[in-house]
Amino acid sequence: MNRIHYGGDYNPEQWSPEVWTEDMKLMTEAGVSLVSVGIFSWATVEPAPGAYDFGWFDQVMDNLAQYGVGASLATMTASPPPWLSVKHPEILPERADGTRLWPGSRQHYCPSSPIYREYAGRLVEQLAQRYGDHPALKIWHIGNEYGCHTRQCFCDVSAEDFRRWLRDRYGDIDALNENWSTTFWSQRYSDWAEIFPPRAMPTFGNPAHKLDFARFSDDAILQCYLVERDIIRAHTPDVPVTTNFIGLVHKPIDSYKWAAEQDVVSLDSYPDPYDRRSHVEAAFGYDLIRSVKGGQPWLLMEQAPSAVNWRPRNAPKAPGVMRLWSWQAIAQGADAVLFFQWRQAVGGAEKFHSAMVPHGGADTRTHREVQALGRELAAASEIADSRVRAEAAILHDWDNWRAVEGDAHPGVVELLPAHRAHFDPLFDAHVTVDVVHPATDLSAYKLVVVPNLYLLSQVTAAALTRYVAAGGTLVVSFFTGIVDEQERAYLGGYPAPLREVLGLKIDEFWPLPVGGSIGVDGGSGTIWSEWIETEGAETVATFTEGELAGRPAITRHQYGDGVAWYLGTRPNPALMRTLLDRVRAEAGVEPVLPGLPDDVQAIVRHGAEADYLFLLNHSASDVTVTLPAPAVDLLGSDASVTSVSLTAHGVAVLRH
The missing domain is CATH 2.60.40.1180 (Golgi alpha-mannosidase II)
Structure with missing residues (x-):
């Protein structure tokens, strides 16, 4: 990319050709260089099975090429046309309680449905053949916001696909029983046909069963993407492909795994203007999306020019905020800034979602800001393809996220708030952070932070141990190293795989009451406390009240050439900032610029x-x-x- 691209979702099927002419004029004036086009066009280009009507879309693509606007060409498969659901109702997804989800919105398909994949593949074949050599085509946009609404499907089609996935994973039923600990509650299976998705149950389900179904569901959605991606690559191997991840971090979709199947990664980001710290939440997501592709520049595929339409109260962006948040994404590695959407819809569920051209037209505050930002970005093309570097990293793992928030635990631990509790003090100290998978080579980082890595493999534990021994600084928070990849508890004292490097043993969990806290030297702790027995670690802070008074709360252990810290509670924000300031200073992690004003x-x-x-x-x-x-x-x-x-x-x- 030789510039910072600028544009948005373009939905010309909602407008007359006369409006298309005005669109081209306004895009030129606004400096638009790239639009996502065709995302929801399936029903218009294929109004009946096999009856394709591409004439109008040919004109749209020709218009873009004529005016020098690139197309991020969508495969149009994000929302099946009504005729497909009538012809094949078996493609419709089901919830865990058996409720069928019907057409009338979008994403109403079972990801495992071979019929949906077949019809989608036919359409994509047509698109690739027709537009593969079109001068407007710059990048392929596969699907759209996978897993946004249909995150898991529990229908019979999914059940059979789940059984196939399990056979591929475990080979035989005895191996599955061993990995799922099915001797508990008489759950032992004797045949694959006895296994169903974790549908509505009388009480807590088998954690390993639910974790594997989450993994399977992710893979089933990914398979939909891969079917289309492979067709595209067969026709246009030199045109890059992407798909847009939703939200800043989206639990059903493992971005690390998906990133390996894309040429460039894309993100949709919608910070809340009412939240004065929403830019910090956005920063965490941007650091993660940059990290999933090894620091490669990424695309901000969607953001709102002003207000969204789906919160209980939808605040507009104050003057200057759209510009500020656009530049924030670029600062954190984006090489494109796009919006949803170009022209504000007249009807439909998103008619009150803001757009680059609002209902009020071009003579509006929002559009004037859109034009000004376009001019600014065009003048800063030299930034494109530059990279962000970080000396600190936070570990994030999708399997752990799915597992740590499971049922029947000693206490409730929500992973994203846990990440924010560790990320925010580093952000406020102006420290750049990568958010990386546990399998990442950590040797380049001076500081690695591990918030609540409940599900921990022996391989990851060994890598963390080697990292510290080689001189790294590690910070580990409570409820880490509790179970293996199949939700089986480690024996011999927690956190079993990390006991040596941390120099301690956890005998008991003492989670705090909802909203409760516990005194800690220099502040207080929230969420959790533990009975910690040191085995070489020094005590940095103790609990100061309750049954644990005088016992270790925060420890530090010199191991090899490095240091491993352990937090047996979540320090209150001020104490966490003080602690991480000390840790990063000892590790030699410096702020980007010292002495900056707050915010x-x-x-x-x-x-x-x-x-x-x-x-x-x-x-x-x-x-x-x-x-x-x-x-x-x-x-x-x-x-x-x-x-x-x-x-x-x-x-x-x-x-x-």
């Missing part, structure tokens, strides 16, 4: 010939930042400066 984010992208410092003011007040050395202001005077004045929600991009 000013700083991050650097490194290019082949220059580095780019981004300063983003997430506050509603003006601030001034003094630079450590002169730099060129790319968004201002394009002159060398030694300090930058940032207005409320202001942005500076500095070359040095």
